Amino acid sequence: MKKYIPYVKKYWYCFILGPLFMVMEASGEFILPYINANIINIGAANGDIPYIIKNGLFMALIALGMLITGVLGANFAIRGAARLAGGIRKDTFCKIQSFSFSNIDDFTPGSLITRITNDVTQIENFTRNLLRGMFRSPVMLIGAVMMSFTLNKSLALIILIVIPILAAAIASIILIASPRYTKMQEQIDRLNINVRETATNVRVIKSFVREEYEKEKFSSVNDVLVEKSIAALKMMMLIQPASALAINVTTLLVVWVAGKQIMVGDMELGTLTAFITYLTQILNALNFLANIVLQGTRAAASDKRISAVLNAEVELNDDMVTDKSASVEHGKIEFKNVTFRYFKNNPEKVLDDVSFEILPGEFVGIIGSTGSGKTTLVSMIPRLYDADEGEILIDGKNVREWPLYNLRESISVVLQNNTLFSGTVAENLRWGNEDAGDEEIMEAAKIAQADGFIQSFRDGYDTELEHGGANLSGGQKQRLCIARALLKNPKILILDDSTSAVDTATDAAIRRAFREKLPGVTKLVIAQRINSVMDADKIIVLEHGRIVGCGRHSELMDNCPVYAEIYWSQKDREEKEDN
Numbered sequence: 078m079k080k081y082i083p084y085v086k087k088y089w090y091c092f093i094l095g096p097l098f099m100v101m102e103a104s105g106e107f108i109l110p111y112i113n114a115n116i117i118n119i120g121a122a123n124g125d126i127p128y129i130i131k132n133g134l135f136m137a138l139i140a141l142g143m144l145i146t147g148v149l150g151a152n153f154a155i156r157g158a159a160r161l162a163g164g165i166r167k168d169t170f171c172k173i174q175s176f177s178f179s180n181i182d183d184f185t186p187g188s189l190i191t192r193i194t195n196d197v198t199q200i201e202n203f204t205r206n207l208l209r210g211m212f213r214s215p216v217m218l219i220g221a222v223m224m225s226f227t228l229n230k231s232l233a234l235i236i237l238i239v240i241p242i243l244a245a246a247i248a249s250i251i252l253i254a255s256p257r258y259t260k261m262q263e264q265i266d267r268l269n270i271n272v273r274e275t276a277t278n279v280r281v282i283k284s285f286v287r288e289e290y291e292k293e294k295f296s297s298v299n300d301v302l303v304e305k306s307i308a309a310l311k312m313m314m315l316i317q318p319a320s321a322l323a324i325n326v327t328t329l330l331v332v333w334v335a336g337k338q339i340m341v342g343d344m345e346l347g348t349l350t351a352f353i354t355y356l357t358q359i360l361n362a363l364n365f366l367a368n369i370v371l372q373g374t375r376a377a378a379s380d381k382r383i384s385a386v387l388n389a390e391v392e393l394n395d396d397m398v399t400d401k402s403a404s405v406e407h408g409k410i411e412f413k414n415v416t417f418r419y420f421k422n423n424p425e426k427v428l429d430d431v432s433f434e435i436l437p438g439e440f441v442g443i444i445g446s447t448g449s450g451k452t453t454l455v456s457m458i459p460r461l462y463d464a465d466e467g468e469i470l471i472d473g474k475n476v477r478e479w480p481l482y483n484l485r486e487s488i489s490v491v492l493q494n495n496t497l498f499s500g501t502v503a504e505n506l507r508w509g510n511e512d513a514g515d516e517e518i519m520e521a522a523k524i525a526q527a528d529g530f531i532q533s534f535r536d537g538y539d540t541e542l543e544h545g546g547a548n549l550s551g552g553q554k555q556r557l558c559i560a561r562a563l564l565k566n567p568k569i570l571i572l573d574d575s576t577s578a579v580d581t582a583t584d585a586a587i588r589r590a591f592r593e594k595l596p597g598v599t600k601l602v603i604a605q606r607i608n609s610v611m612d613a614d615k616i617i618v619l620e621h622g623r624i625v626g627c628g629r630h631s632e633l634m635d636n637c638p639v640y641a642e643i644y645w646s647q648k649d650r651e652e653k654e655d656n
Contacts, residue, residue, distance in 0.1 A: 080387065084164040091157030092208065098150030099213035105143040106358060107220040110351040112136050114228070117347025154208035162201035169193050169386055177393040178461045182419070184386065187270025192386055195265055196379035203369075203376035210365050218362040221355040228348050228355075235330050236359060243323040243360065247367040250315050255374035257309035262378055264302040271298050324360050328353060393460055397477040405479070405487035407437040407472050408568035408599035410458060415467035417453060427453050429622045431467070435615065437568075440592065440600045442610025444643060445619030451603045452493065454619070455571045458601075459488040471569075489562035491575040495554040497546030502531055503538040505546075505557060509564030517564065524590040525560035526583050527553070551578035559587065569599045577605060584609055607644050616640070 085092050112132050120129035173181075173189055184192075225233040275282065275291050282291055335349045395401075417428040428450045435441050445451050456462055457469055460476050469476045476484060489509070497505050506518050513521075518538065522528040530553055534540040546554045555578050562570060570591075576584045588609070591600055604610045611630045618626035618633060618640045626637030633640040 080384070081161060081165070084161045087164070088157055088160045091153045091160065095150050095153035095157055095208040096212045098146040098153065099209050100216050101146040102143045102150060103213040103217040104220065105139045105146075106217050107224050107355065109136055109139060110354040110358075111224055111228075112139075113354075114345075114347035114351035117350060118345040121347075122345070150213075151209060154205050157208055158201045158205035161204050162197050165200060165383060166193055166197045169197070169383060172387055172389070172391075175391050176389070177391060177463075178456065179392055179419070180389055183389070185266075185270055187273045188266045189386070190273065191262075191266045191269045192379075192382050196262065196382050199262075199372075199379040200376045200383070203372040206369050206372055210369050214362040214365045214369070217358055218366075221358040221362070225352060225355045225359075228352055229335075232331050232334060232352055235327060235334065236356060239323055239327045240359065240363065243320065243363055246319050246323075247363065250312050250319070251367065251371050251374060254309055254312035254371065255378075257305065257312065258375040259378040261302070261305040261309050262375075262382065264298075264305045268298050268302050271295055320360055320364050324357065327356055327360075331356060392463060393481060395480055397475070398480050399478065401480050402483075403474075403479060404483045405471055405568045408487075408597075409437050409470075409472050410435040410569065410599060410601075411468075411470040411473075412454075413468040413470065415457070415464045415469060417450075417457065417462065417465050419453075421465070427622050428457075428464075431622070431624055433617055433624060433627055435599060435601070437599055438597050439614045440588075440612075441602070442613035442616040443601060443603045443619065444607060444610060444616060444640065446643075449619040450622040451619055452573055455490070455573055455601055455603060458569065458571065459485045459490060486565070487568045488571065489565045489567035489569070490571045490573070491555075491558045491562045492573050493575070495546070495551070495558045495575075497542055497549070497554060497557060499542065499544045501536075501539050501541055502534075502557065505542060506538075506561050506564060509561040510566070513564050518560075521560040521563040522556075524563055524587070524594050525556045526579075526586050526590070527556035527560050530556075552580070552583070555579060556583075556587075563595075567598060570595065570601070572600075572602045574603050574605060576602075576609060581606075581608060588612065607640075607647055 112135060116129055116132050119125065120132065170193060173193070176184075222233065222236065225236055271294065275295065282288060331352060332349070335352065411434045412431050415428055415431045416426055418426055431450075431454065443451050443454065453462065457464060458471070458476070460479075460481060463477065471479060471484065498508075503515075503518055506521065507513055509521070510517070515538070519528055522531055531538055531540070542548060546557070549557070555575050559572065559575060576587060579587070584606075588602075591598075602610055602613070607630075610616055614629070615627065616630060616633055617624060618637055620639050625639050626633050628636065634644065
């Protein structure tokens, strides 16, 4: 829990004043029955009206003080808990932003969403109730017991017998319920993953008419969550009946013993009334403490899940950086005997002893079959992953020695998944450079061959895009993503199959614009179509994670059977389509 101390220190007044005001309110709880007993025993019994009025006004003032302190205590408890949760949520989100791809692979997106929302809320609820009851309930419990002994020792002994029995019953219930809450949180993860996947891929689901399948799949996950929730909650439902039984049994014993004492004149009616009130307060305090313990066990499960994120070791860091201001100037890339595995204990290598050199300003194509390691290779240039063995050099320096921010700021990557956000076209493009002017935006769009279709929209660059660019075609989204990447003014530009949805003429126009407008930028293009990289300065051919060819198109046709096979298979397909 040490990680929460900074938040507590920052809002210390909430964590002090909240419990303090709640203790003040609790003090009034056990004073009122005592005064009320005196009113009955002395004022009412003797017909002393001034005494009744005097003590009645005193009770009213105490009740007013309890109202004020109760409201203030609850207010500070709510503020303190909300501030604590806000800080945890922010730090968890920031930690997720620092994750490498391998870290994200360890936590599913649905699980991360659950942790930053539901789990943080559990901690917030526990903190709020803790601030309200961690001192209030013990004060009420101890105060009520002491006042009970003050009123009648023999009756107080009955309470002392019942309290341990009820406490043991409640503790047993909590011990059984606690692990069930952990399982319930895990099932909430699975539900969130299912909902996220369905909402994200709703168009695919509808196009394949799989709505009924998804409904059944969701129902299955939801039913398991219901079962886990019932299993956890049905145990806690026993606390209230157990407490009610204890109250009723104890009340009967108290009335039975007190009745005899009243009949012989050893006890007054007001004392019995106050005693029953104290009995109720004691058992209510126990119930409240039990609920705090229960929430604590659930919050502890959530805390473990939050801690797993906050304590996750981020593999990509700046530990090897000596010059924090260093930035890429030329864009030379060199791989030296690079080997990489996604699962470190897996003998299968995604990249195996990969070596090549790319000079500044070169246009390099990367070709290979599905699963050959193309995307992994280019992902290692901006350090989205680190090599297991070997070195990756940018401008002659190991990528681990470059400041991560400066390295990635000099590299633009257009990945296979074209991600756009809600907002205007211009706002999306300014993700590449938030200070870019209208002319810069238009120039980048022209190079990406996007200006034409943008201008055809009624609102041009102010056209509103739906979430994910749903109101654009695949080719339009790709070109916008390329334009956005160009606005970074990168030294290295990486396109991961980012023109697959555009026609060959547009593809050729984009490549021509790259050569004319970006002569000093190192350009790496992963392509499925050899036509997209035939005019490249160099073409790297990958097969099963190894380089099986590197050179110009004509050289590879003569010396690389894998490349030639891909070329002729595509050529035959084109001829068949033409016929």
